[in-house]
Amino acid sequence: MIKAVVIGDPIDHSLSPVMHTAAFNQTGISGTYEKKRVSSDQLEEFVTFLKDSNYAGINITIPHKVAILPLLDEIDDEAKEIGAVNTVVNKDGRLIGYNTDGKGFLLGLKEKINKPLSELNVLLIGAGGAARAIAYALSKETPKYMAIANRSEERLYSLLKDLNDERIEGLSLQKAEGELARFDVLINTTNAGMHPNTDSIPLKLNLLKKDAVVSDIVYNPLTTRWLKDAKGKGATTDNGVSMLVMQGAMAFEKWTGTFPDTNNMKQVVMEQLRR
Numbered sequence: 001m002i003k004a005v006v007i008g009d010p011i012d013h014s015l016s017p018v019m020h021t022a023a024f025n026q027t028g029i030s031g032t033y034e035k036k037r038v039s040s041d042q043l044e045e046f047v048t049f050l051k052d053s054n055y056a057g058i059n060i061t062i063p064h065k066v067a068i069l070p071l072l073d074e075i076d077d078e079a080k081e082i083g084a085v086n087t088v089v090n091k092d093g094r095l096i097g098y099n100t101d102g103k104g105f106l107l108g109l110k111e112k113i114n115k116p117l118s119e120l121n122v123l124l125i126g127a128g129g130a131a132r133a134i135a136y137a138l139s140k141e142t143p144k145y146m147a148i149a150n151r152s153e154e155r156l157y158s159l160l161k162d163l164n165d166e167r168i169e170g171l172s173l174q175k176a177e178g179e180l181a182r183f184d185v186l187i188n189t190t191n192a193g194m195h196p197n198t199d200s201i202p203l204k205l206n207l208l209k210k211d212a213v214v215s216d217i218v219y220n221p222l223t224t225r226w227l228k229d230a231k232g233k234g235a236t237t238d239n240g241v242s243m244l245v246m247q248g249a250m251a252f253e254k255w256t257g258t259f260p261d262t263n264n265m266k267q268v269v270m271e272q273l274r275r
Helices: 017-028 038-053 077-082 101-111 129-140 153-163 175-179 223-233 242-257 260-272
Strands: 003-006 030-035 057-060 088-092 094-098 121-125 145-149 169-171 185-188 213-216 237-240
Touching: 003 017, 003 242, 017 030, 017 260, 030 129, 030 242, 038 088, 057 242, 077 094, 077 129, 088 242, 101 129, 101 242, 121 129, 121 175, 129 145, 145 153, 145 175, 145 237, 153 169, 153 213, 169 175, 175 213, 213 223, 223 237, 242 260
Parallel strands: 003 030, 003 057, 121 145, 121 185, 145 169, 185 213, 213 237
Antiparallel strands: 057 088, 088 094
16 A cells, blocks of 8 residues: 655645545555645654655645755755755655656646747746746756746745856846736746635736736636636636646656556546536
């Protein structure tokens, strides 16, 4: 029996258990997947518990993707470079951290864009754990121009320093809003618009290009207010389901050795969200 869990705070919104249960059923592997609220001051205690537990691994969501790094025994080179972890494998009490967020996100985004990223101007909003993974994956694709906008200047410049890519520019949210017409792809990595705060948006879209692709990693609700605004302006939109499913499938493979049917996982998540 393979046991896994997703931790975060908040965690009630997470659909990872629904998705991973479907993956266990589809592959015929005996396993369970739970969600557990772990606050920031409980994280260290939980990691200590995990080492001696029979959990094969965990997924990590907001706000622990960066904070968990010093608590792990080993970190995969890519996760180390990103500076954030979303998947942990428990190998006989030794905890190894990975990051499947960036690759998972890119697989979903590429289904929506009709040109290579090297021909497109990209704006990433946010500077947290998910932003780090996505920025790292995007930088490897060498967009024509790439900028990152964030409310906190300190966190923004910390991320830019870690990415160590002089082609990426840092912008205030105000400046990004004023220059919106130059961007072909917009990506929200913050939790703005996530249930229950469904009225919040990461950025005003007044100057949005008509043929832009607007992506939001929030998947509950299925269509955020921000995506509705973008659709109303003629943009192609992409919600967070693709990233959720792809990063989850990669984590599942690390725990079980089997890559599940992602179409089946996506269908289960969509059904749950429509309810």
